[in-house]
Amino acid sequence: MTERITIADVARAAGVSMMTVSRAINNKEGVSAATRARILEIAQQMAFQPNSIAQSLASNRTATIGLVVPDIANPFFAEIARGVEDVAYVHDYNVFLLNSNESVEREEKALESLLSKQVDGLIWCSSRLSLDKLSLYLPRFAYTVLINRTIAEPMSNVIMIDVDDAAGAAQAVAHFVQHGRRKVALLAGPSHSVSGQKRRRGFLAACEQLGLAVDESHIRPCDPTSAGGYEVTLNLLQDRPQIDAILAYNDLVAVGVLQACYELGRRVPEEMTLIGFDDIPLAALVTPSLSTLRIDKYDLGERGMQTLLQLLNQTDGSAIVTQMMRPELILRESTAR
Structure with a gap:
């Protein structure tokens, strides 16, 4: 097996000290441009690989960040992860991606694992932890970008x-009301989902403002999957057949709603109007195609990593403003127009 080339080998080949090689490789002061170029050329010729552990000890940085998501199988979070990793790659950062699988216990274990790896920062998506638990973990990371979750105190x-x-x-x-639909329902997602809670508040406020009387039985929690949407919709429409419009927690849930409506003989959009959330690729492919509230998922990931880099590199201590993204209603075949 070929022996690993060390910094001492490069120093001997270049006729300089190991300290000079270290300064040249790590772009530190005290080395002329000509000497630095010569050392780097020799190191490349010798296929020298710097020791990343030693570099991290010297710089107090690991060039790694943590990314925690609730469900990587959900295209919403997969697209966020792609945005994060694309920006991280350009800036020579590695990403530890951990999936909590909608489990609070697994989410906490993921955070403990990232702390043990001493990541430089954390991007934390749609946390399912309580606000109290959230507040306990945040001070333990040097820098954190929260995506789709907020805290009360800055x-x-x-x-x-x-x-x-x-x-x-x-x-x-x-949109439901504009098209004559007044018996509306909400599939609100998991009870611990903060996004679901915010959507519920917006749903109820709009119903009140537009003069709709909403029966609490029209608002039902569900798993954030097509199976969850299917199962809850079957029960909902058998109990409350008068419902003529459903807002689904996400597009996967909406796909389950479509299947349930098909089995119950409820035509979409003629007898049932349906809107999802997220605008995943599947939304445009099912029949009828799904109207949905589009969130630019890739942009969320890009912004998350770019913001974390700003935090990591800030020198003046100036605050970075919290950002808000507004969903865009995309109309397709599942809504009457």
């Missing part, structure tokens, strides 16, 4: 990129 090491879920839900209700 923290200097935390930036929030939030989605205006309430406004999105209100847009959907307004």
